[in-house]
Amino acid sequence: MxxxxxxxxxxxxxxxxxxxxxxxxxxxxxxxxxxxxxxxxxxxxxxxxxxxxxxxxxxxxxxxxLASGVAVTTVGNRNPRVVARVRDQLDRFTHTGFFLTPYESYVEVAEELNRLTPGTHEKRTALFNSGAEAVENAVKIARTATGRRGVIAFDHAFHGRTNLAMALTAKNQPYKAGFGPFAGEVHRAPMAYPYRWPSGPERAAQEAFEAFRTLAEKQVGAENTAAVILEPIQGEGGFVVPAPGFFREIARWCADNGAVFIADEVQTGMCRTGDWFASSYEHTVPDLVTTAKGLAGGLPLSGVTGRAELMDAAGPGGLGGTYGGNPLACEAALGAIEAMEEGxxxxxxxxxxxxxxxxxxxxxxxxxxxxxxxxxxxxxxxxxxxxxxxxxxxxxxxxxxxxxxxxxxxxxxxxxxxxxxxxxxxxxxxxxxxxxxxxxxxxxxxxxxx
The missing domain is CATH 3.90.1150.10 (Aspartate Aminotransferase, domain 1)
Known part of the structure; x- marks a missing residue:
């Protein structure tokens, strides 16, 4: 090392x-x-x-x-496996657009994310460029799959800087100030923040969940809730580790009420917390998982991985983008995953x-x-x-x-x-x-x- x-x-x-x-x-x-x-x-x-x-x-x-470009260079700057794969790809082609003439490395990255994310169910993956893009597409997928519109996020959350992602993000300065109006049908619930929970950390999980359930069922309406999005450990919010059991209870409520549970693992994913994904620590299998940051060894790449029936709900052309799953970034991701596994x-x-x-x-x-x-x-x-x-x-x-x-x-x-x-x-x-x-x-x- x-x-x-x-x-x-x-x-x-x-x-x-x-x-x-x-x-x-x-x-x-x-x-x-x-x-x-x-x-x-x-x-x-x-x-x-x-x-x-x-x-x-x-x-x-x-x-x-001690920053890794905000959790991006997880395998180190210019990791040899990443560099070798990107150099080889540069000698072949730099871009075609996967939607136009697809290529194997995109499929390989999708296969790897399907394998590594929690759960053994049948999965699909779509690739994008940034964490915010992955989050926005996860919400799109949840809405089209459920036919519902409401989305619930949490206090102290950070999900990105694009319009819908800013609506999901809690902090005003510097992320939201002056940039509204934001996307609608976004609701905010209390976070089980043990250190700052008013009645003490031992009551944080139960009381925060009850507050969430009241919001979801009495204000939003369970029948109107398309998705709940939660970071297994909040990033920009202050590395808040939810009180034990809270993450799992939110996932259970989603399963019981037909809502999509989205684990935003943009910062926590790809070995950052000691496992491939931090959701595993709560023995939770999310419906959708967003990845980015450490995924591609420093190159811009993100993904949404989830249950096949959800990921296939959008019609052809409903997901994607000009640069999404760029071949250089895909090769970098394959090199980074090799480095994580073998190292x-x-x-x-x-x-x-x-x-x-x-x-x-x-x-x-x-x-x-x-x-x-x-x-x-x-x-x-x-x-x-x-x-x-x-x-x-x-x-x-x-x-x-x-x-x-x-x-x-x-x-x-x-x-x-x-x-x-x-x-x-x-x-x-x-x-x-x-x-x-x-x-x-x-x-x-x-x-x-x-």
Whole structure:
């Protein structure tokens, strides 16, 4: 798991110059003149190359990657299997449009997703480009299959940035503000968020489910509910792991009432949490599963996989798109799946979790500003609070700690409805040494700022 890009010198020596360096600063000047200001940039360090758990900028600064491009480079940047398959495909053709002249790699990816997603029932898959596209098509499939229109999503959810996906997404800033009106017939239920459930975590699952059932049956109408969409672990919402049993009960209600249960596994899927899909931890078989992010080793590809009778409900031409299932991305996905299976990356995700729980737990023991350590596999988080009794969110402290890490050469993301969660999504091929160095910097940040 080591890389020739990994520094064996002290942590601070990874940075050759202050960030941004001269070349990055010039590129950032060009960006401000050419790129919409609506496209935000977290760190003005322009990437030059990457491998395993390291990103190197154009000024030679080396960053420990605890972000994976938001859970995308799960098998590492330029994974050899991904690169080899894409190069071979480049020598053959780059695009035809699967709807026009199809090709084998699309079929192979569909077969693999049908095999890997939960359940042994007959399945079908359709491929797209992004997570938001997969989510929108999953809702289309549910509506045409059921003849119903209502869709229920949850507090703290994030499902994408296109119109329907924004309607499903809970957080206003920066995702929804000013962009409405949004797609209709979308309803929102409480999330079983253990750390913030008013009557305590032990009652979160039951009470949240009862609130959901009241909404679904008395306000929306079970007979009007086409689909319920839920992340097995919420991503942008703050890596909220639902209270045990909640995910399973929602799926059961859908089965009892003829609604389609959609598991949004865009961020949690593809070994990220220690299994192929996080739904498995609740012993739940969703009707439809959305995938993206880690699916194709860094290339844009997403999918909807589900029960054959649902996936076949849309008429010919009802699903698809010009670039959906691009042959380069399909080959990348096949390479990524090979790397995950042969490299035992599900097991590696659980090893990463153990290392993180030790390191993050040590920080939490020293600093009461850490309200909770949570997550699963290589999808871990810290929720920060100003006061452990009131649990008032510490958004400003979260930003300062993130900036400290970035300035010290460690890529760290934030999340959460209240902007007070530090989230960690390292590539599954990252070395223990890189993780240890990254956690050391994080600990330094808390000691200096918290």
């Amino acid at each position: 080591s890389s020739d890009l990994v520094s064996r010198e002290p942590t601070a020596d990874r940075l050759r110059c202050p960030v941004p360096g001269r070349r990055s600063a010039e590129l950032d000047r060009r960006r401000r003149a050419a790129v919409s200001s609506g496209v935000g940039v977290l760190l003005p360090a322009y990437a030059d190359r990457g491998e395993d758990g390291v990103v190197v900028d154009v000024d030679g600064n080396r960053f420990i990657d 035992g990356l599900g097991v590696r995700a659980r090893e990463i979790e153990a290392l993180f729980r030790t390191g993050l737990g040590a920080i939490a023991d020293r600093h009461p500003s850490v309200g909770e350590v949570r997550g699963r596999g290589a999808m871990m988080a810290l929720e920060l609070v100003e006061d452990p009794d009131t649990r008032r969110p510490a958004a400003a402290l979260t930003r300062r700690i993130q900036q400290y890490c970035l300035d010290a050469g460690v890529l760290v993301l934030t999340a959460g409805t209240f902007d007070n969660v530090l989230r960690f999504l390292p590539p599954l091929v990252i070395s223990d040494e890189q993780l240890t160095q990254g956690l050391a910097v994080l600990g330094e940040a808390f000691d200096a700022l918290a």
